[in-house]
Structure formats: structure tokens, C-alpha cells
Amino acid sequence: MISKTDKIWMDGKFVKWDDANVHILTHTLHYGLGVFEGIRCYKTDKGPAIFRLKEHVQRLYDSSHICQIEIPYRPEEIEQAIIDVVKVNKLDEGYIRPFVYIGYGMMGLYPKGNPISVAIAAWPWGKYLGEEGLTKGISIKVSSYIRSHVNSNMTRAKVSGYYVNSQLAKKEAISMGYEEALLLDTEGYVSEGSAENIFVVRNGLIKTTPLTSILEGITRDTIMKMAKDENIEIVEARFTRDELYIAEEAFFTGTASEITPIREVDNRKIGRGCPGEITKKLQSLYFDTVKGKLSKYGHWLTYV
Numbered sequence: 001m002i003s004k005t006d007k008i009w010m011d012g013k014f015v016k017w018d019d020a021n022v023h024i025l026t027h028t029l030h031y032g033l034g035v036f037e038g039i040r041c042y043k044t045d046k047g048p049a050i051f052r053l054k055e056h057v058q059r060l061y062d063s064s065h066i067c068q069i070e071i072p073y074r075p076e077e078i079e080q081a082i083i084d085v086v087k088v089n090k091l092d093e094g095y096i097r098p099f100v101y102i103g104y105g106m107m108g109l110y111p112k113g114n115p116i117s118v119a120i121a122a123w124p125w126g127k128y129l130g131e132e133g134l135t136k137g138i139s140i141k142v143s144s145y146i147r148s149h150v151n152s153n154m155t156r157a158k159v160s161g162y163y164v165n166s167q168l169a170k171k172e173a174i175s176m177g178y179e180e181a182l183l184l185d186t187e188g189y190v191s192e193g194s195a196e197n198i199f200v201v202r203n204g205l206i207k208t209t210p211l212t213s214i215l216e217g218i219t220r221d222t223i224m225k226m227a228k229d230e231n232i233e234i235v236e237a238r239f240t241r242d243e244l245y246i247a248e249e250a251f252f253t254g255t256a257s258e259i260t261p262i263r264e265v266d267n268r269k270i271g272r273g274c275p276g277e278i279t280k281k282l283q284s285l286y287f288d289t290v291k292g293k294l295s296k297y298g299h300w301l302t303y304v
């Protein structure tokens with residue numbers, strides 16, 4: 001169950017958590033065209049810090065642009081509202097969910113004139129794939145569902161409706177005893193997890209899937225920059241599921257899932273079946289960064 005906080009920002013006003021409701025004929029609720037973000041804020045020595053706020057807000061606007069939804073606020077207003085939501089709720093650590101949706105008005109697939117609304121909620125959210133998942137790694141399954149064709153779902157946008165595909169894949173994986181699903185693209189190459197980008201390591205080289213059928217993850221970008229700074233070779237290249245099977249290390253990245261090692265894929269151990277050295281190194285750099293312990297990456301933090 002979600003841990004409630006006090007207030008949610010809805011179109012410029014703070015509303016009590018329990019009163020943050022919408023009409024049942026809210027357009028996005030029926031047809032799935034809404035865009036959202038997932039942002040984390042972490043406890044640091046200098047108070048709560050929001051990780052890569054600007055980039056998340058930029059992606060929210062990019063998602064809206066792709067979907068031709070006009071957000072009735074300026075990006076600076078949304079950034080400030082996100083900071084205010086953390087402040088008002090006295091959160092020192094948690095997850096922030098800005099959501100842009102098409103409101104009540106017309107039904108049918110051309111909702112001309114329906115209001116565009118924005119809501120921002122924040123709440124404490126622990127380890128997405130479990131504490132043990134972070135330390136020992138998770139077991140995943142290549143899904144029978146595939147990511148949509150690039151001209152069906154334009155995955156540079158983070159659209160609510162796309163998560164039907166993710167949920168089906170996740171349900172399938174969990175019902176079969178795995179912790180997360182891995183989806184392939186329409187051509188059969190590795191794409192991403194239900195809510196994570198993926199990296200593999202082999203012979204000291206890191207590979208991550210190129211930006212075709214995947215969300216342009218902000219954690220993915222963070223890890224790519226960190227690997228480069230550590231002089232670890234990293235490339236964006238397509239790879240197949242068997243290349244993943246024989247990888248020495250593999251891990252998922254995402255705001256919610258952070259850096260989660262993958263210890264097994266389709267019942268095949270990855271490396272020695274525990275988090276590898278490069279994964280552990282990047283994971284610790286990531287946690288030190290978000291917790292404000294690395295001044296080198298301090299520019300990615302917005303203190304509340």
C-alpha cells in the first residue's frame with residue numbers, strides 16, 4: 001500500500017491527499033494518453049535533494065510535445081511545484097510523480113478543448129525491486145510480450161498507456177516465479193525491462209541498448225557518464241538474448257529501481273550469479289551521488 005503524505009499539487013493548488021480526486025470521465029483514465037515522470041529525492045547532509053530535476057522536467061515536456069499535449073505551465077513553474085511538494089510534505093526521501101492528463105469534457109478519440117491538467121504527488125517509496133534485489137541481484141525472464149514497434153509507441157515519450165504492455169509482461173514474469181520481465185523489440189533484440197533500461201558487461205566492455213524502442217532513461221544517462229568518467233568502455237549497441245545469457249554482468253537502471261543487478265536470466269546464471277565488480281562500482285557511485293556524497297556530480301542535485 002502506498003504511504004500517504006499530506007498534500008498533492010493539482011493545477012497550482014495544494015489539495016489534501018484524500019481529496020485529490022478527478023471525475024470518472026477524465027479522458028486519460030479511459031484512453032491512456034497522459035504523460036508522467038518518476039523522480040526520486042534523497043536524504044543528504046544538506047537536507048533532501050532531488051536528483052536530476054531539470055532533466056526529468058525536460059522529459060515531461062518532450063513527452064507532451066511528442067503527444068501534442070500542451071502543458072499550461074512553464075517548465076520553471078513545474079520545477080518549483082515539484083520542490084514545493086517535497087517541502088510541504090516534509091519528505092526527506094521519496095518518489096515524486098508529476099502527471100499531465102487530459103481532463104473531463106469530450107469523450108471519444110478527439111478530445112478537442114478538454115482541459116489539460118497537471119498533478120504532482122510525492123510519497124516515501126522504498127526499494128522497487130526489494131532490498132535483497134539491490135544487494136544480491138534479481139532473476140528475470142524474457143517476456144512473451146514484446147515492446148511495441150517504434151511507430152506504434154514512440155518510446156521517447158513516457159506515456160501512461162504504454163504501461164499496459166509493461167504490466168502484462170511483469171504479471172507474466174511474476175506469475176512464473178521471476179522478479180522482473182525483460183522485453184525484446186519487434187526485431188527480436190533486447191529492449192528493456194518493464195520499467196528499467198538494461199546494461200550488460202562482457203570482457204570489460206559495457207553495452208546498453210540504443211535509443212530505439214526504449215525510454216531514454218535518465219539513470220541510463222547517469223550510468224553512461226559515470227562509466228566514461230571511470231574509463232570503462234561503454235557503447236550503445238543492439239544485442240541478443242544469448243549475448244545477455246553469456247554476459248559476465250548485467251544490471252537494470254531506473255529511477256524507481258535505481259541500479260539493480262541481474263543475477264539470472266531465464267534460469268541461466270549471469271556470471272557467478274551475484275553482482276559483478278563493475279555493477280557494484282557503478283551502483284556505489286550512483287548511491288554516493290544521489291546522497292550528495294560526491295561533489296563531482298553535485299550539479300545533478302537540487303536541494304529542497
Ligand code: PPE
Pocket residue numbers: 037038039166192193194195196197214215216217218219220253254255256257
Ligand atoms: N524504461 C521504462 C519503460 C521505464 O518506465 C523507466 C522508468 C526506465 C526505462 C528508466 O528511466 P529513468 O527512470 O529515467 O532512468 N520507470 C519509472 C516508473 C516506474 C513505475 O513503476 O511507476 C521509474 O523508474 O520511475
